[in-house]
Amino acid sequence: MENLTMGAPLKQPIVFELVGFDVPPGQGPFLFFLALCAYTVVLLGNGVVICVIVMDRNLHRPMFVMICHLVVCDLLGATAVLPHLMMHFLTGQKNIFYLSAIAQGFCVHTYGAAMQTILGVMAYDRYIAVCEPLRYHSIMTSARLHSCCALAWIVALLLIAGLFSFHINLPYCSRIIQHVYCSNKIMMNLACAPTPVSNIYGLVITWTVSTSMFIFIALSYIRILQAAFKQGRTDSSVRSKALQTCATHFIVYVVYEVTTLIIVVSYRFPSTSQNMKKFLGMLFIIAPPAINPIIYGLVSKELRTSIFQQFSTRTCRKN
Template structure:
C-alpha cells in the first residue's frame, strides 16, 4: 500500500479545550507567568552583568542559567499565549521545529549548566586553596563554551536526523512542539533517530547525574570533616538549593521522556509534567540562586533602594 506523504506546512496541536469563559483568565495567567519569569531572570542577569564584584567564576557560570531559562520559557510561552488568545491549534512546521529545538536546547543546557555549577562548588569547598588556580577566566570560558557547544551539537544532530524524514501526519500529540511529537508525524524508519535519542538521553543523564552525585558526595564528606560550624552550614545550604533545582528538573524531565515510551502512561499527565519542566524551573531558578545568594541579594536590594531614593 502506497504511503501518502503530507506536504502541508501547517500542523495541529492537541487542544486545551478551553471554554469561552475561561479563555481570558487563562490568557492573563499565562501572560503574567511569562512576565514574572522574564522579570526575575532579566533582573538576575543584569545584577551579575552590571556589578563588577559579581564577576567571579561562580556567578559567571550562573549567568548562563537565566539566559538558558529565557530560551526555553520564551519558546513555550510565546506560542502558547498566541494559541490561547486566537483560539487556534495550528502552527507552521518551521515554527514548530524552531520551538522544539529551543526547548531541547533549554533542557540539555540546564543539565550541563547545573553540572558545571556543581563542579564549581566542589572546587570551592573541597579544594579551596586551589580554587583561584583552577577556576581561572580561561577555564571558565572553556566551561561555558563546552556547555553551549555540546548542547548545540547534540541537538543539532538530533533535529538534523528528524528533518531528513518525510511526514504523513499533521496532528501533534502534545500541547507544544518537541522531538518525540514531531517524530510521531513521520511515516518512515525512525530506528536511527530512536537510537540517537536514547544515546543523548543516556549521555546527558549519566554524565550529569554522575558528576553531580560525585561532587555532592565529596562536598558532604568535606562538610562533615570540617570543624567550622559556619562553613559547614553555608556549604550544606548551597548544596541543598542546588540539589533542589536539579532533582526538580530530573523528576519532570525523566517522567516526560519515559512516558513517551510507555503506552500506558496518561497523555494528560505527560503534558502536565512536560509543561511543568518549562514553567517551574525558570521561575524558581532566579529566586533560589538570586535571593538565596547573599552577594546577589545585597546588590538587588541596593539597586531598588537607589531607585526609590532617586524617585523621592
C-alpha cells in the first residue's frame, strides 16, 4: 500500500471549458426551450422522411436511398451539437472531456465532408437519369448505388480520421474553447506548439473536397441542362420533368453552401460580436437539417404523396 501511495500520481483526464454563448442571467431555460424546439424539428422532420422511405417500397429507388443518406448525415451533425448545447443552457455546465470534445469535432467535420460527398454522388445519379435515361437502370444498379453511397461515407470518414489523428498525445496549453462546439482548428489553436502539418492537411482536404465536389456538381448540371433543353425542343414536359428531378438536389446543395458561406463571411468582419459569430456558426448545424425535410417534401411529389398516404392510412386504422 505504501508503494502505491508513493508512486507516480495518476494522470488526470483532460477537461476543456466549452464557453458557448454568453447567456444573460435567467435566460438559460428560455434558450434551452429554443434549442429543444430546433432539435425536435430536426428529429421529427428527418425521422418522418426516413420512415416513409423505408416503409414505402415504391420509394426504394436510388434518389430516395440517397436522400436517406442525407437524412442520416443531417442527424449526425445536429445530434453532435444540440444535446450538449441544451445541457449548457439548462445547467450552465461548460466542461467537456477530451474524448467527448474529439468525438463532437469528429462528428461535426464528418457531417460537413459527408454532406458534400453524398451530394456529389446524387449529382452523378441525376446526370445518368437525365443524360442516359435508357441506360439508367443498367448503370445505376443496386450494387453500384450502395457502392457509391458507401464510398461517399468512407472518403469522408477517412479524411476526417486523418485530420483528428494529429490530436493523439498533443499537449494543450489552454483548455478554454471559445465556441459553441468543438472543431479541429479551434482545438489545434490550444496546442502548446505550432501544428503546421495539421493546418496544411486541414486546408488541403477542405479545399480538395469542397472544390472537387463543386466542380463535379457544376459540370453535371451543365450537362443536365444541355440534355434537358435538347429534349425539351420536341417535348416540353420532358424538360420540365428532367429539371424537377434535379430540383431537390440543387436546393439542398445551395442551402448547405449558403450556410457555410455565412460562417466564412461573418469571421471577416471584426465588428461582429462573439455571440453573433457563434449563432451564425450554429446555422451550419441547424439550418440544413431543419430545412432539408421541407425541401424533400415540397419538391418531390412522390415523397409528399407517400407521406400523406402513410399518415391518412394510419389515421383511418385508428378510427
